[in-house]
Amino acid sequence: MAFFKNMLFGGDYNPEQWPEEIWVEDMRILNLAKINSATINVFSWAQLQPDEETYDFSTLDKIVEMLTKHKYQIVLATSTAALPAWMSRRYPDVNRTDFEGRAHKFGQRHNACPNSPTFRKFSAKLAGKLGERYGHLENVVCWHISNEYGGNCYCENCAKEFRVWLKKKYHTIEALNKAWNMAFWGHTLYSWEDVVVPNALGDAIGTEKTAFAGLSIDYRRFMSDSILRNFTDEKAAIKQHDPKTAITTNLMGTFKDLDYFKWAKEMDIVSWDNYPSYDTPISLTAMRHDLMRGLKDGQSFMLMEQTPSQQNWQPYNSLKRPGQMKNMSYQAVAHGADTIQFFQLRRSVGACEKFHGAVIEHVGNEHTRVFRETAELGQELEKLGDTLLDAVTPAKVGIIFDWSNYWGLEYTSGPTIELQYVDQIHHYYQELFARNIDVDMVSINGDFEKYDLLIAPCLYMINQEQAQKIDAYVNNGGHFVTTMMSGLVDETDNVHLGGYPGPLKETLGIWVEEFDALPPEKTTQVVFNDGTVSDCRMLCDIIHPNTAEVLANYGKGEFYADTPVITRNQKGSGMAYYVGTMLSETGMKRLFDELLKALPIETFDLPEGIEWKTRVKENQTYHFLLNHKNEPVTVTVPTAGKELLTETALSGTIELAPFDVKIIAE
Numbered sequence: 001m002a003f004f005k006n007m008l009f010g011g012d013y014n015p016e017q018w019p020e021e022i023w024v025e026d027m028r029i030l031n032l033a034k035i036n037s038a039t040i041n042v043f044s045w046a047q048l049q050p051d052e053e054t055y056d057f058s059t060l061d062k063i064v065e066m067l068t069k070h071k072y073q074i075v076l077a078t079s080t081a082a083l084p085a086w087m088s089r090r091y092p093d094v095n096r097t098d099f100e101g102r103a104h105k106f107g108q109r110h111n112a113c114p115n116s117p118t119f120r121k122f123s124a125k126l127a128g129k130l131g132e133r134y135g136h137l138e139n140v141v142c143w144h145i146s147n148e149y150g151g152n153c154y155c156e157n158c159a160k161e162f163r164v165w166l167k168k169k170y171h172t173i174e175a176l177n178k179a180w181n182m183a184f185w186g187h188t189l190y191s192w193e194d195v196v197v198p199n200a201l202g203d204a205i206g207t208e209k210t211a212f213a214g215l216s217i218d219y220r221r222f223m224s225d226s227i228l229r230n231f232t233d234e235k236a237a238i239k240q241h242d243p244k245t246a247i248t249t250n251l252m253g254t255f256k257d258l259d260y261f262k263w264a265k266e267m268d269i270v271s272w273d274n275y276p277s278y279d280t281p282i283s284l285t286a287m288r289h290d291l292m293r294g295l296k297d298g299q300s301f302m303l304m305e306q307t308p309s310q311q312n313w314q315p316y317n318s319l320k321r322p323g324q325m326k327n328m329s330y331q332a333v334a335h336g337a338d339t340i341q342f343f344q345l346r347r348s349v350g351a352c353e354k355f356h357g358a359v360i361e362h363v364g365n366e367h368t369r370v371f372r373e374t375a376e377l378g379q380e381l382e383k384l385g386d387t388l389l390d391a392v393t394p395a396k397v398g399i400i401f402d403w404s405n406y407w408g409l410e411y412t413s414g415p416t417i418e419l420q421y422v423d424q425i426h427h428y429y430q431e432l433f434a435r436n437i438d439v440d441m442v443s444i445n446g447d448f449e450k451y452d453l454l455i456a457p458c459l460y461m462i463n464q465e466q467a468q469k470i471d472a473y474v475n476n477g478g479h480f481v482t483t484m485m486s487g488l489v490d491e492t493d494n495v496h497l498g499g500y501p502g503p504l505k506e507t508l509g510i511w512v513e514e515f516d517a518l519p520p521e522k523t524t525q526v527v528f529n530d531g532t533v534s535d536c537r538m539l540c541d542i543i544h545p546n547t548a549e550v551l552a553n554y555g556k557g558e559f560y561a562d563t564p565v566i567t568r569n570q571k572g573s574g575m576a577y578y579v580g581t582m583l584s585e586t587g588m589k590r591l592f593d594e595l596l597k598a599l600p601i602e603t604f605d606l607p608e609g610i611e612w613k614t615r616v617k618e619n620q621t622y623h624f625l626l627n628h629k630n631e632p633v634t635v636t637v638p639t640a641g642k643e644l645l646t647e648t649a650l651s652g653t654i655e656l657a658p659f660d661v662k663i664i665a666e
């Protein structure tokens with residue numbers, strides 16, 4: 001069931017930062033762009049609660065009243081993402097302590113200690129009051145708790161709560177010592193009180209890692225859980241008064257800090273903020289959309305924020321080119337977005353976001369390029385109505401994305417600092433993207449059976465149960481691919497003894513004896529059985545096939561020349577592939593030709609820069625044809641049908657304008 005009656009089109013709106021004459025203008029101007037929704041009250045805590053005892057909703061009342069009068073659907077935020085100054089001063093426990101061990105004072109945002117009893121009390125109280133006051137309103141269509149949660153705190157309250165969290169997980173100090181391998185460097189703990197937080201005052205190496213990755217990974221899990229408890233504190237307070245309205249918070253794609261799969265279980269609907277920089281590959285944005293859709297197993301999501309034009313916080317804040325904002329909006333829709341929202345509706349007058357784009361620019365009227373483009377999109381979305389809401393992506397390929405692996409792979413010491421989890425996942429994703437294959441990003445605990453092909457790059461951290469699930473998937477006919485740096489450690493970063501890749505050895509039919517890290521200036525070669533030669537880099541596994549067949553060997557160059565690098569193992573009625581290095585483009589192409597040959601997965605060969613995606617709703621199929629290039633491109637439309645934006649029939653070979661978008665009902 002769809003959450004909204006039509007596509008929400010709007011964004012962050014902060015009238016409390018402006019005099020009321022401006023509000024009147026806002027209503028007039030935004031109406032011209034068919035803006036139908038506003039996300040309000042995102043950063044107003046200081047105004048709503050001027051001191052400990054006083055709550056003042058008078059301005060918010062006025063804003064809600066005005067928006068209601070103008071028929072806006074309201075996304076109501078709770079304002080708890082920035083602490084009021086009085087609270088920071090009077091109750092220093094609300095402030096975070098950083099990695100260096102410095103206790104912070106008032107300042108910034110996204111800054112509360114998640115384990116501060118004061119913060120927990122005041123934030124839930126405010127959320128409850130908002131729920132009570134506005135929850136019954138029909139046009140409050142979604143709650144937005146806090147804003148872009150993330151970060152760490154290393155204060156004494158967090159240390160205390162960490163000990164509680166650990167006791168619950170490990171029960172005994174002996175089990176904890178074993179989990180973190182504390183016999184190493186004589187770190188054996190004899191009391192829970194011995195546990196200290198993993199920051200610069202303790203076991204730190206650099207700015208993120210410690211000498212005990214198991215400890216750091218557990219702290220990351222603990223922080224993710226602690227912050228999630230802040231979300232559920234507020235959610236519970238709201239639900240007491242308003243059990244029906246959907247509750248979300250805005251996530252950030254492949255953001256590292258929080259285990260979003262775990263978070264999504266507590267969220268009614270996923271929303272996220274899409275801020276690519278000028279050089280972010282289109283395929284990476286696509287992957288992030290797919291990940292956000294994957295969090296709730298394919299459920300459509302909200303595009304809570306994007307800039308209509310410019311950002312301010314990137315090193316280079318290019319304008320979105322004419323047509324590009326629209327193109328990016330439809331890319332979100334193609335991947336499962338049911339809303340298009342901006343940060344923000346009116347551009348700030350001061351502070352660090354004054355040069356961040358907005359629907360209404362500093363000139364203060366509707367006569368701008370950005371506004372015209374917004375208005376054009378508004379017309380189109382109005383026309384689309386509820387047509388696409390809740391449509392699903394019919395993906396037959398799944399890629400596993402897992403936050404424990406993200407942390408594990410990047411907190412471990414060695415073999416190369418070049419290894420980045422998101423890059424490795426994207427390296428595989430982009431091959432599917434280039435062939436216009438729909439992809440789901442799936443949790444390691446997700447349902448694999450619906451996929452013909454399941455890819456798990458760098459599945460570094462895995463337990464027996466997860467390995468068995470993968471083995472069963474292969475036995476039942478699934479095709480599974482994994483890579484170097486897989487099957488190496490258990491959940492607390494201790495190595496699976498008995499040879500790599502640990503519990504995946506049987507499934508893959510191989511034993512990996514060693515892995516070589518090539519320095520950045522070095523590559524070596526891979527030679528496929530048909531003679532195709534590709535470069536490879538970063539890591540080179542030395543592999544012994546047991547039951548697996550060899551698809552490619554290393555070429556000349558290193559001492560492991562002529563030994564296997566890509567293998568395939570038939571197991572039950574499925575196949576398990578292992579890729580023991582990072583292949584260059586030629587190798588990836590050759591590998592995917594091989595993988596896809598045996599599978600009923602449709603590929604679409606379209607010019608570079610063209611994307612083709614599908615969503616299905618009640619037996620109706622919708623295809624999105626997107627030209628991501630700022631130049632015209634000639635394409636042959638893969639499926640003929642009625643184009644929804646122009647309401648004309650579309651087929652054959654056509655010329656797409658720069659950043660053009662077609663939505664084809666098949």
Ligand code: GLA
Binds near residue numbers: 273305311
């Ligand atoms: C984030 C925040 C917004 C705003 C934008 C600017 O997404 O949620 O409040 O700061 O960035 O890009």
Ligand code: ZN
Binds near residue numbers: 096116153158
């Ligand atoms: Zn803290």
